[in-house]
Amino acid sequence: MQTWLAAALTNSGLGNSLRSAINSDSLLSASIDRSSYNSNRVFAVQQRGNQLTVFVY
Numbered sequence: 002m003q004t005w006l007a008a009a010l011t012n013s014g015l016g017n018s019l020r021s022a023i024n025s026d027s028l029l030s031a032s033i034d035r036s037s038y039n040s041n042r043v044f045a046v047q048q049r050g051n052q053l054t055v056f057v058y
Contacts, residue, residue, distance in 0.1 A: 003058045006044045029055070032038060 006027030045056040
């Protein structure tokens with residue numbers, strides 16, 4: 002599944018846009034940096050009200 006998600010993001014061009022948006026947001030970028038993941042592993046972000054959920058593989 003990880004390989005498929007990575008390929009889908011790359012082929013769609015959304016991966017670069019998503020990583021760029023994450024890296025340009027200092028709070029989100031810092032939060033991801035404190036985890037065991039990095040922005041290259043993010044495949045979706047969902048906002049509900051004031052809660053932001055970041056999905057990683």
